[in-house]
Amino acid sequence: MNYWQVQWVAYLTLVRKEVRRFMRIWVQTITPPAVNAVLYMIIFGGLIGTRIREVDGFAYMDYLVPGIIMMGIITNSYGNVVSSFFGSKLQKYVEELLVSPVSNFTILAGYVTGGVARGVTVGLVVTAVSFLFTSLKPEYPVLMVLIAILTSIMFSLGGFINAVFAQTFDECSIVPNFVLTPLTYLGGIFYSISMLPPLAQKLSLFNPVLYMINGFRFSILGVSDIPLWQSFAVIGIFIAILFTVALTLLNRGTGIKA
Amino acid sequence: MQALSIQNLTKTYDQDVQALRGINLDVAEGDFFALLGPNGAGKSTAIGIISSLVNKTSGSVQVFEHDLDKEPERIKASIGLVPQEFNFNSFDTVLNIVTNIAGYNGIGMRESRRRAEHYLTRLDLWEKRNTAARALSGGMKRRLMIARALVHEPRLLILDEPTAGVDIEIRRSMWEYLSSINSEEGITIMLTTHYLEEAEALCKNVAIIDHGDIIERGAVSELLSRSMQETFVLDIQDALHELPQVQPFLIRTCKDPLQIEVEVPKGHKINDLFDGLSSLGIAVNSMRNKSNRLEEFFVRLVNQSGGREELDTSVLQGTPAENGKNNTAT
Numbered sequence: 001m002n003y004w005q006v007q008w009v010a011y012l013t014l015v016r017k018e019v020r021r022f023m024r025i026w027v028q029t030i031t032p033p034a035v036n037a038v039l040y041m042i043i044f045g046g047l048i049g050t051r052i053r054e055v056d057g058f059a060y061m062d063y064l065v066p067g068i069i070m071m072g073i074i075t076n077s078y079g080n081v082v083s084s085f086f087g088s089k090l091q092k093y094v095e096e097l098l099v100s101p102v103s104n105f106t107i108l109a110g111y112v113t114g115g116v117a118r119g120v121t122v123g124l125v126v127t128a129v130s131f132l133f134t135s136l137k138p139e140y141p142v143l144m145v146l147i148a149i150l151t152s153i154m155f156s157l158g159g160f161i162n163a164v165f166a167q168t169f170d171e172c173s174i175v176p177n178f179v180l181t182p183l184t185y186l187g188g189i190f191y192s193i194s195m196l197p198p199l200a201q202k203l204s205l206f207n208p209v210l211y212m213i214n215g216f217r218f219s220i221l222g223v224s225d226i227p228l229w230q231s232f233a234v235i236g237i238f239i240a241i242l243f244t245v246a247l248t249l250l251n252r253g254t255g256i257k258a
Numbered sequence: 259m260q261a262l263s264i265q266n267l268t269k270t271y272d273q274d275v276q277a278l279r280g281i282n283l284d285v286a287e288g289d290f291f292a293l294l295g296p297n298g299a300g301k302s303t304a305i306g307i308i309s310s311l312v313n314k315t316s317g318s319v320q321v322f323e324h325d326l327d328k329e330p331e332r333i334k335a336s337i338g339l340v341p342q343e344f345n346f347n348s349f350d351t352v353l354n355i356v357t358n359i360a361g362y363n364g365i366g367m368r369e370s371r372r373r374a375e376h377y378l379t380r381l382d383l384w385e386k387r388n389t390a391a392r393a394l395s396g397g398m399k400r401r402l403m404i405a406r407a408l409v410h411e412p413r414l415l416i417l418d419e420p421t422a423g424v425d426i427e428i429r430r431s432m433w434e435y436l437s438s439i440n441s442e443e444g445i446t447i448m449l450t451t452h453y454l455e456e457a458e459a460l461c462k463n464v465a466i467i468d469h470g471d472i473i474e475r476g477a478v479s480e481l482l483s484r485s486m487q488e489t490f491v492l493d494i495q496d497a498l499h500e501l502p503q504v505q506p507f508l509i510r511t512c513k514d515p516l517q518i519e520v521e522v523p524k525g526h527k528i529n530d531l532f533d534g535l536s537s538l539g540i541a542v543n544s545m546r547n548k549s550n551r552l553e554e555f556f557v558r559l560v561n562q563s564g565g566r567e568e569l570d571t572s573v574l575q576g577t578p579a580e581n582g583k584n585n586t587a588t
């Protein structure tokens with residue numbers, strides 16, 4: 001067997017293991033985002049949204065949909081990798097990978113693909129739920145899938161780095177609770193930044209999540225606060241940085257090798 | 259060919275714990291090798307470095323003539339590791355745990371399953387294949403780790419205390435199995451154990467490590483022949499009022515008044531002991547070794563090396579040191 005065959009089989013094994021993990025505990029992993037989506041649609045879209053005039057020419061309920069899908073994708077791709085990789089450190093079965101001829105790139109690719117699988121699965125479920133409430137048809141379906149995948153890759157990498165440094169379960173939830181959630185809520189899920197005062201608009205441009213949500217919104221509604229190329233640039237730059245950091249940490253053995 | 263060759267290997271953990279102080283070690287292909295040493299001696303650290311779980315501080319390691327720094331993947335493919343602590347996903351099933359490792363080694367699904375069946379059957383776990391690992395007993399978990407270590411058919415099998423917590427019957431069958439894969443399939447085996455009778459029964463060569471240094475090495479038979487003395491426990495007919503003196507044997511009392519302990523220095527006949535005891539009117543009913551011979555050798559050696567700076571190698575070489583201080587038989 002040559003080197004690349006081994007890496008390929010190892011990669012498939014890892015991905016299978018990761019998908020099996022979140023599917024086995026689907027009540028914890030897939031249903032909560034679906035329930036959240038229903039609540040958002042009913043409360044914000046249905047009850048409050050009816051009192052809001054159109055945003056960018058769309059009913060508020062429709063305007064909400066892309067952000068809510070994106071929120072599921074972001075939290076779930078991040079959460080999948082952080083908890084899976086941290087669990088493998090805690091129970092030490094990360095050692096199974098370290099003693100096997102699996103390259104660090106393959107390890108990273110396997111975990112990230114697992115995170116993408118979870119992110120995209122949740123994305124599909126939330127999309128299905130949201131579309132029960134609206135009669136939207138995505139404007140650019142291929143773009144929609146592409147942005148969903150790239151965003152999952154980015155946040156899976158983030159989750160991986162978080163897990164490398166985490167020593168306790170608490171440290172796995174600090175970033176999701178205190179960084180990701182605020183950035184997502186302030187990233188234009190519920191509003192267009194054109195509704196904000198000028199200073200807040202400027203500050204919002206420093207929030208990377210804004211670019212993903214707007215890119216995604218463009219793929220579904222055809223409107224965005226941000227030019228599409230900027231969305232791709234921001235996602236691309238973040239993926240490159242996070243990937244480099246994650247691979248460097250793995251090569252050094254940070255958090256996993258004494 | 260050397261299955262394993264280690265030069266000047268050192269490891270300093272954080273907080274300046276020096277776990278290895280420059281060890282040199284060679285294990286020939288086909289050997290059954292024991293790495294012995296007290297708790298904290300550095301055995302698991304050495305094994306961790308060889309199997310890529312621990313970063314070394316300095317030194318070099320070759321496995322089947324491949325260098326660990328240059329070809330880590332190649333080395334990993336040729337090693338099977340049974341670690342000291344359980345390190346599998348305890349929520350996963352026995353079968354998945356084994357087939358995952360096969361997959362990480364590039365073995366396709368169908369072949370992985372075939373091999374898993376073979377090794378799990380061999381280790382008496384096939385019935386448990388769909389059980390979550392956490393529901394296994396301690397001894398079953400050890401056997402699971404052995405099956406997992408063999409599934410990619412390594413040429414060097416490293417076992418860190420494989421028989422800890424394993425009952426006598428299963429331990430014996432594990433010994434038999436390990437011996438058979440060593441002699442029939444030519445797999446080189448290196449193990450650590452605190453059961454010295456295990457090392458004596460299984461291994462051809464040993465190294466003894468203490469405080470991060472290798473303090474003794476050689477063939478088991480050769481080390482045993484170097485032992486300075488053997489200790490026996492004698493069951494006597496009647497309780498003694500005072501301790502008998504029979505030169506040159508050192509006789510001690512035991513907790514049980516109907517037993518005495520006798521140290522027989524090397525080169526002296528046990529006949530002389532019995533003659534002496536008979537002449538004092540002491541009747542001996544039976545006799546046994548106090549502990550296994552390798553164990554006795556080991557305990558003596560490690561006690562002596564306790565004060566590292568004072569280690570007098572002449573003691574280890576079997577020539578009694580003039581200076582009694584370093585040679586106190588404790």
Ligand SMILES: Nc1ncnc2c1ncn2[C@@H]1O[C@H](COP(=O)(O)OP(=O)(O)OP(=O)(O)O)[C@@H](O)[C@H]1O
Nearest residue numbers: 258271272275277296297298299300301302303304
């Ligand atoms: N991860 C670690 N961080 C810091 N120190 C460590 C670490 N692992 C081991 N040590 C220290 O290194 C020394 C050697 O430990 P090691 O586990 O190699 O011993 P051992 O010979 O396997 O002992 P045992 O028979 O108890 O398993 C000990 O002093 C131990 O405390």
Ligand SMILES: [Mg+2]
Nearest residue numbers: 301302342418
């Ligand atoms: Mg140990």
